[in-house]
Amino acid sequence: GAGVSQSPSNKVTEKGKDVELRCDPISGHTALYWYRQSLGQGLEFLIYFQGNSAPDKSGLPSDRFSAERTGGSVSTLTIQRTQQEDSAVYLCASSLMPQSSYEQYFGPGTRLTVT
Amino acid sequence: AQTVTQSQPEMSVQEAETVTLSCTYDTSESDYYLFWYKQPPSRQMILVIRQEAYKQQNATENRFSVNFQKAAKSFSLKISDSQLGDAAMYFCAYRSVGGGADGLTFGKGTHLIIQP
Numbered sequence: 001g002a003g004v005s006q007s008p009s010n011k012v013t014e015k016g017k018d019v020e021l022r023c024d025p026i027s028g029h030t031a032l033y034w035y036r037q038s039l040g041q042g043l044e045f046l047i048y049f050q051g052n053s054a055p056d057k058s059g060l061p062s063d064r065f066s067a068e069r070t071g072g073s074v075s076t077l078t079i080q081r082t083q084q085e086d087s088a089v090y091l092c093a094s095s096l097m098p099q100s101s102y103e104q105y106f107g108p109g110t111r112l113t114v115t
Numbered sequence: 116a117q118t119v120t121q122s123q124p125e126m127s128v129q130e131a132e133t134v135t136l137s138c139t140y141d142t143s144e145s146d147y148y149l150f151w152y153k154q155p156p157s158r159q160m161i162l163v164i165r166q167e168a169y170k171q172q173n174a175t176e177n178r179f180s181v182n183f184q185k186a187a188k189s190f191s192l193k194i195s196d197s198q199l200g201d202a203a204m205y206f207c208a209y210r211s212v213g214g215g216a217d218g219l220t221f222g223k224g225t226h227l228i229i230q231p
Contacts, residue, residue, distance in 0.1 A: 031214075031215075033218050033219075035218065035219070042221060042222075042223045042224070043206065043219075043221035043224075045218030045219060045220065046218075048215065048216050048218055050215065055215070055216050056216040059218070089158060091158075091160065093160070097214075098214045098215040099212075099213065099214040099215070100147075100148045100210045100211065100212050100213065100214035100217075101148070101167075101214075102214070103162055103165075104162075104219065106159055106160035106161075107159065108157060108158050108159045109158045109159070111158075
């Protein structure tokens with residue numbers, strides 16, 4: 001079956017612009033996760049959705065970052081007024097259930113470059 | 116907060132040989148999960164192997180096995196009969212047993228090079 005997909009694969013944007021990154025999880029997976037992979041910080045966990053709700057948004061790097069999930073499926077990560085330090089690969093993962101015993105399946109990521 | 120440390124930024128091994136990647140972690144929890152993920156140039160993270168902390172037996176998946184030392188908080192990955200397709204970044208990761216809002220905590224990664 002289809003895996004986790006993310007779009008766009010690559011995005012180049014100018015500093016100060018807003019960007020939207022999309023994640024399509026595996027059908028039927030209730031849990032969805034966003035991670036950021038950057039040279040300076042390594043892999044960081046950003047946010048988790050159970051269904052459409054995100055119980056803890058404290059992992060988002062700043063208030064310029066927001067995320068939503070609609071219909072218990074597709075999720076978008078929005079970065080407003082992008083800065084050069086936002087340049088990174090943004091990875092999305094999904095799992096059937098949120099417990100750690102369930103494997104997280106990762107998408108190929110979106111490489112964001114802020115010029 | 117938990118931390119994961121991979122002290123080997125890069126490792127090189129001859130094809131068909133065995134290589135061991137190191138990982139240590141810090142936690143105050145008694146039950147948790149540990150993982151090794153592989154990330155090839157395609158960027159997609161692939162689960163290699165996982166270990167539940169309450170299980171004393173080391174996990175094994177074909178050519179991949181772990182040496183889990185709970186008291187020492189050590190979790191190394193052994194790759195036997197290395198193949199060219201094993202070349203990738205390898206990340207050690209930790210997750211609390213409850214999961215949910217506790218995402219994976221990753222180490223900085225080890226770049227594994229396979230020499231033909």
